[in-house]
Amino acid sequence: MSKTQIMVVDDELIMRESLAGWLERDGHQVDTAASGEAALKMLAQKRYDIILLDIKMEGMSGLEVLRQVMALELDTAVVMITAYGSISTAIEAMKSGAAEYLLKPFDPEELGILIEKIIHQQSQARENLYLKEQYRERTRFESMIGQATAMQVVFDLIQDVAPTDSTVLITGETGTGKGLAAKAIHTCGQRCNGPFVAVNCGAIPEHLMESELFGHQKGAFTDAKTTKKGRLELANGGTLFLDEIGEISMRMQIDLLRVLEDRVFYRVGGTQPMEADFRVIAATNRDLKTAIEAGSFREDLFYRLNVISFEMPPLRERKSDIPLLCDHFLARFARETNKPIRKIHREAMDEMMLYDWPGNIRELENAIERAVVIGKSAQVMLADLPIICGLPAARSSAPPDHTLKAVEKHHIETVLNEHRWNISHCAKLLGIDRSTLYNKIKRYQLQAPD
Ligand SMILES: Nc1ncnc2c1ncn2[C@@H]1O[C@H](COP(=O)(O)OP(=O)(O)OP(=O)(O)O)[C@@H](O)[C@H]1O
Ligand SMILES: [Mg+2]
Known part of the structure; x- marks a missing residue:
């Protein structure tokens, strides 16, 4: 493994040398800078994992150096070094993005532990980034999402x-x-x-x-x-x-x-x-x-x-891809229609996860397109989705009997089964009140599956 690259920035020679000495003894590669200006110059030449930065320096202050380092958006951790009396400045530095602060005077052991902690955090963050990139790679292939x-x-x-x-x-x-x-x-x-x-x-x-x-x-x-x-x-x-x-x-x-x-x-x-x-x-x-x-x-x-x-697997056999596909289509249709719809409401997403999508991805794509076109809020709402209206013919076999009564019975049963017999929800979907729904359930002798 390559050595951790550390820069020590302090205008006091004795501090620079003792810090560098300790860190080198722990096996790190250390460079020193006597001023903020010098530190920024060195930073332009070489990549550092960690910078130890004195807050109080002649010329450019530690806080100013920190600000400039942060603006570079490097993955370098900055540890502020501060005297006991100026903790409030150290806290300000943390707010500006410093990773840690170290109070003077400190002992080598304390320093060693802090550096190890930061190295560990950095390696984890880098690994996460790597995993995320890998993950991203595996979520699509050519123009296929999955x-x-x-x-x-x-x-x-x-x-x-x-x-x-x-x-x-x-x-x-x-x-x-x-x-x-x-x-x-x-x-x-x-x-x-x-x-x-x-x-x-x-x-x-x-x-x-x-x-x-x-x-x-x-x-x-x-x-x-x-x-x-x-x-x-x-x-x-x-x-x-x-x-x-x-x-x-x-x-x-x-x-x-x-x-x-x-x-x-x-x-x-x-x-x-x-x-x-x-x-x-x-x-x-x-x-x-x-x-x-x-x-x-x-x-x-x-x-x-x-x-x-x-x-090609049917969508119902890979429902875990539904959110990913939704995001993809939502982004596309929002862009095409110039609408600021960025999210799918929880309720709507739950519903889409329950649905079986007989028309597969094309059906999902159409549902999102329609939702974006008719949508009035910043999120795709349950009411914007066509599937909640039942579409019994598309979801299960139509009743053999074509009388209105048979169709109504079948439709109500389908909606109930698909929404786990949640009476309030189903009544809303069917556009009737709860008591009417209860009456119809009784009249048609509908029964919830076990
Ligand atoms: N994995 C996927 N990621 C993103 N979009 C997809 C994916 N699969 C299909 N689509 C989209 O869904 C729609 C239907 O896809 P496609 O036409 O390739 O399906 P098909 O299996 O050929 O359907 P059909 O049998 O009806 O012709 C297209 O608009 C396509 O862009
Ligand atoms: Mg096709």
């Missing part, structure tokens, strides 16, 4: 697969960040300087899909006024992201399989074979195995895509 273990696993996986050229299949519920993960793989891979071309297989009508992917020659069909490059060609040198691959038609599955096998294709209406070099990442929120069994997804295409696959 410090839950499930996300750390995803981050590690992405880091491992990114440098390869393997085809990746990302599965996971809607809104879990499959698109972001695909982008991160591209960004961390060898093709990062090439294009990232996304094809949303669920959003492009079947009859346009072929020309969208493979492009078309001028005149290939009525609307083909000019020759157009397809997404495959556009992805040359980069990554082709086949989003919602589970939605692709049986016919396109055959075409796609052929392309993935030999990377050769034809523009619609074209006769010349085209080649493109791209990495394929596909994503789906459907269970492709089930789709294969149901005959709506080709098994051979599945195995082509499923070289490396991983699942």
